[in-house]
Amino acid sequence: MSKNDVILPKDFPELKNDTFLRAARGEEPEHVPVWCMRQAGRYLPEFREIRAKKDFFDTCRSPEDCCELTLQPLRRFPFDASIIFSDILVIPQAMGMDVQMLTGKGPTFTDPLKEPEDLQRLKANVDVNKELDYVFKAITLTRHKIEGKVPLIGFTGAPWTLMSYMIEGGGSTTHSKAKRWLYRHPESSHMLLKMLTDVIVEYLLGQVAAGAQALQVFESHAGILGPVEFKEFSLPYLRDIARRVKDRLKEKGQDVPMIVFAKDAHYALEELSASHYEVVGLDWTIDPRSARERTGGKVSLQGNMDPCALYAPKELISDIVKKMLEGFGTRGYIANLGHGLYPDMDPENVAAFVDAVHQHSKLAVKQA
Numbered sequence: 088m089s090k091n092d093v094i095l096p097k098d099f100p101e102l103k104n105d106t107f108l109r110a111a112r113g114e115e116p117e118h119v120p121v122w123c124m125r126q127a128g129r130y131l132p133e134f135r136e137i138r139a140k141k142d143f144f145d146t147c148r149s150p151e152d153c154c155e156l157t158l159q160p161l162r163r164f165p166f167d168a169s170i171i172f173s174d175i176l177v178i179p180q181a182m183g184m185d186v187q188m189l190t191g192k193g194p195t196f197t198d199p200l201k202e203p204e205d206l207q208r209l210k211a212n213v214d215v216n217k218e219l220d221y222v223f224k225a226i227t228l229t230r231h232k233i234e235g236k237v238p239l240i241g242f243t244g245a246p247w248t249l250m251s252y253m254i255e256g257g258g259s260t261t262h263s264k265a266k267r268w269l270y271r272h273p274e275s276s277h278m279l280l281k282m283l284t285d286v287i288v289e290y291l292l293g294q295v296a297a298g299a300q301a302l303q304v305f306e307s308h309a310g311i312l313g314p315v316e317f318k319e320f321s322l323p324y325l326r327d328i329a330r331r332v333k334d335r336l337k338e339k340g341q342d343v344p345m346i347v348f349a350k351d352a353h354y355a356l357e358e359l360s361a362s363h364y365e366v367v368g369l370d371w372t373i374d375p376r377s378a379r380e381r382t383g384g385k386v387s388l389q390g391n392m393d394p395c396a397l398y399a400p401k402e403l404i405s406d407i408v409k410k411m412l413e414g415f416g417t418r419g420y421i422a423n424l425g426h427g428l429y430p431d432m433d434p435e436n437v438a439a440f441v442d443a444v445h446q447h448s449k450l451a452v453k454q455a
C-alpha cells in the first residue's frame with residue numbers, strides 16, 4: 088500500500104480473536120481477555136525511538152505514526168485488544184484551543200479558560216469530520232493493518248476531565264481552578280460540559296464509522312470530585328454520551344460495546360453500572376469481589392491490577408493475577424491495570440502479566 092492510496096473504512100479483515108468483545112458482552116470466552124491502558128507508550132524502546140523524531144501532537148496527526156505506535160505492543164505481547172494511539176486533548180484543540188506537549192511538563196494550554204466569558208472563544212459547532220479527520224484516518228488504516236488479529240478500541244476523554252484540563256491549562260494536583268468553576272459558575276460549567284458532550288458524541292460516532300470496534304470513555308479526573316459533584320457534573324454527561332451514541336448506532340443497525348473508566352469514583356459504582364455502558368473500568372482501589380456485588384451482574388468489569396505491581400518479581404505478579412481472577416471470576420471480565428503503564432516499567436513484566444492472565448484463566452474456565 089503506498090502512502091497516497093485512499094484507505095476506506097470497509098472490507099476490513101475478518102476478526103480472529105473476539106474474546107474481548109465477547110467478555111464485554113458478558114460472556115465467558117475460553118480465556119479472560121487482557122490489554123493495558125497506555126500499552127502504546129514510553130516503556131517500549133521502539134515507541135521512544137519514533138516519538139523522539141517528532142512533536143507529540145504532530146505524531147497524533149500522522150495516521151501512519153498512530154498506526155505504527157498502536158501495532159508496536161501487539162508485536163511483543165499477545166494482547167486481546169488494541170487501543171488507537173491518540174490523546175484525549177485533541178478535542179480541546181478541535182474546539183480552537185492551543186495545546187502543546189512539553190517534555191518533562193506534560194500537556195500545556197497556551198491560553199486556558201479563566202472566566203465564563205472565555206467560552207465565547209470556543210468553536211460551538213465543531214465539524215469533527217474536518218477537525219478530527221486525522222484520528223478517523225488513523226483508525227481506518229490501523230484496522231486494516233491489524234489484519235483482524237484483535238479488535239481496535241477508540242476512545243475519548245469525558246466532559247469533566249476535558250473541562251478540568253481546559254481550565255487548569257495542564258496537569259494539576261488540586262484541580263482547584265476547575266473546581267472553582269463548579270462552585271462559582273455552575274451554569275457556565277454545565278454549558279461547557281454540554282458543549283463538550285455534543286462534540287464527544289459526534290467524535291465517537293466518527294470513530295465507529297472509521298472502524299473502531301469498541302469505545303472507552305476516560306473520566307480520569309472523577310476522583311477529584313466528591314459524590315455530590317460527580318452526580319451533578321460528571322454522571323449525567325457520561326450517561327448522555329452512551330445513550331446518544333447507542334441510539335444513533337442503532338438507527339444504522341450497529342452496536343459497539345462501550346466502556347466507562349471513571350478513575351477513583353468507587354463511590355459511584357452503582358450509578359456507573361446503570362449508565363448504559365456494557366463495561367465499567369475499575370482502578371486498583373476497588374476490591375474485585377465488592378465491585379461484583381455492587382454492580383450486581385448488570386455490567387462486565389475491566390481492570391484493575393495496581394500498575395505498580397508490575398515492579399514485583401514475575402512469580403509475585405502471577406500470584407496477584409490469580410487472586411484478581413478469583414475475585415472477578417472469568418465471565419464478563421476483561422483484565423487490565425487499574426490505570427496506565429508508567430515509562431519505567433519493564434516490558435518483560437508486562438509479558439508476565441499477560442501470560443498470567445491467559446494461563447490462570449484458561450485453567451479456571453476448564454475447571455468450571
Ligand SMILES: Cc1c2[nH]c(c1CCC(=O)O)Cc1[nH]c(c(CCC(=O)O)c1C)Cc1[nH]c(c(CCC(=O)O)c1C)Cc1[nH]c(c(CCC(=O)O)c1C)C2
Binds near residue numbers: 124173
Ligand atoms: C503515550 C502517551 C499518550 N499521551 C501522552 C503520552 C506520553 C507522552 C509521550 O509519548 O511523549 C501524553 C499525556 N497525555 C495526557 C497526560 C497526562 C498529564 C497529566 O494530567 O498529568 C500525558 C502525560 C492526558 C491524557 N491522555 C489520555 C488520558 C486518559 C487516560 C489516563 O487517565 O491516563 C489523559 C489524562 C489518554 C491517552 N493518551 C495516550 C493514549 C494512547 C493509547 C494507549 O493507551 O496506549 C491514551 C488512551 C497517548
